[in-house]
Amino acid sequence: MSEEKKIHAIGFFEGLPIDDPNSFIDTLEEMPKAVGRDLLIKVEAVSVNPVDTKLRQTARKSNALRVLGFDAVGEVAAVGNEVENFKVGDQVFYAGTTSRRGSNQEYQIVDERIVALAPEKLSTEEAAALPLTSLTAYELLFDKFNIVPEKDSAKGKSILVINGAGGVGSVLNQLAKWAGLEVFATSNPKNFDWLAKVGVDHPLDYHQDLKAQLREIGTETFDYIAVLFDITKYLDTIKTMINPFGHVGTIVGIKEPLELAEWKNKSVSFDWEYMFAKTDYGYDLESQGQALKTIAKLADDGILIPTVSKIYDTGINADNLKRATKDVESGHMLGKVVISGGF
Numbered sequence: 001m002s003e004e005k006k007i008h009a010i011g012f013f014e015g016l017p018i019d020d021p022n023s024f025i026d027t028l029e030e031m032p033k034a035v036g037r038d039l040l041i042k043v044e045a046v047s048v049n050p051v052d053t054k055l056r057q058t059a060r061k062s063n064a065l066r067v068l069g070f071d072a073v074g075e076v077a078a079v080g081n082e083v084e085n086f087k088v089g090d091q092v093f094y095a096g097t098t099s100r101r102g103s104n105q106e107y108q109i110v111d112e113r114i115v116a117l118a119p120e121k122l123s124t125e126e127a128a129a130l131p132l133t134s135l136t137a138y139e140l141l142f143d144k145f146n147i148v149p150e151k152d153s154a155k156g157k158s159i160l161v162i163n164g165a166g167g168v169g170s171v172l173n174q175l176a177k178w179a180g181l182e183v184f185a186t187s188n189p190k191n192f193d194w195l196a197k198v199g200v201d202h203p204l205d206y207h208q209d210l211k212a213q214l215r216e217i218g219t220e221t222f223d224y225i226a227v228l229f230d231i232t233k234y235l236d237t238i239k240t241m242i243n244p245f246g247h248v249g250t251i252v253g254i255k256e257p258l259e260l261a262e263w264k265n266k267s268v269s270f271d272w273e274y275m276f277a278k279t280d281y282g283y284d285l286e287s288q289g290q291a292l293k294t295i296a297k298l299a300d301d302g303i304l305i306p307t308v309s310k311i312y313d314t315g316i317n318a319d320n321l322k323r324a325t326k327d328v329e330s331g332h333m334l335g336k337v338v339i340s341g342g343f
């Protein structure tokens with residue numbers, strides 16, 4: 001290693017169970033440099049997402065340290081020579097990319113096009129919980145379902161959200177409500193109060209017969225259906241629930257073919273949403289920064305409320321990252337788990 005400043009990073013060399021001492025380790029790495037349109041961010045808070053756990057669990061053994069982490073809030077410490085929209089000292093938030101080292105390090109390099117100024121009225125921890133889930137929800141609703149991202153643009157239409165109390169659902173419900181949709185969402189009944197808080201008009205018990213509950217309400221079909229879970233478990237149930245020219249979308253990968261021929265004569269659109277597709281393929285990168293700019297404004301206006309459920313504020317280190325990851329892997333967290341307190 002060179003004699004230049006070293007930074008604290010948290011990573012691993014192979015995918016190990018979270019209780020293994022080496023599932024995450026604290027290390028010192030070389031300070032990265034910002035070039036071109038890159039920003040060098042001093043990371044202040046991060047949150048853990050299911051994609052972090054999946055990538056760690058499936059990682060093969062390597063001689064190179066792997067540093068994950070996507071959601072982050074931090075301060076711009078340096079800018080590349082082609083940066084146009086940010087300056088040193090700006091407080092920013094972002095969801096990063098799978099193709100570069102992540103936010104679980106003291107300083108991180110991020111392309112300015114996928115970054116936005118952080119919400120001013122949220123705490124650092126609250127802002128750190130938003131980027132990945134809000135971008136996923138935003139892209140599904142506005143890029144894929146073609147809803148206009150404006151207040152009441154879809155008034156008079158309806159959406160069914162499967163798994164509405166999770167990280168993405170908690171944001172998607174709020175964005176859908178802002179766009180004027182009547183929102184129906186499934187969850188455990190113990191989370192119904194949370195659903196009401198995040199914009200759901202009609203909470204539905206996922207333990208009970210979905211069609212029977214909808215008949216009681218008087219609504220049996222929808223213009224949009226967002227399945228934020230394995231859609232193969234719900235496909236037969238929702239096949240008759242989508243209106244002609246409606247949209248059905250999902251964010252979860254599947255292991256078996258989907259039979260969608262029944263929707264052909266209804267001209268139904270089926271949409272996949274994967275938030276990293278844009279950065280994986282260099283597609284319309286600026287749109288992610290612009291979406292986060294809208295998210296920040298909605299948060300500052302009080303329209304989009306934070307979705308933090310738990311905070312570890314005693315430092316961003318391997319021990320706290322293991323604790324937060326274990327929470328996420330439990331599958332029982334409502335909202336997001338955040339780590340802060342400096343490296």
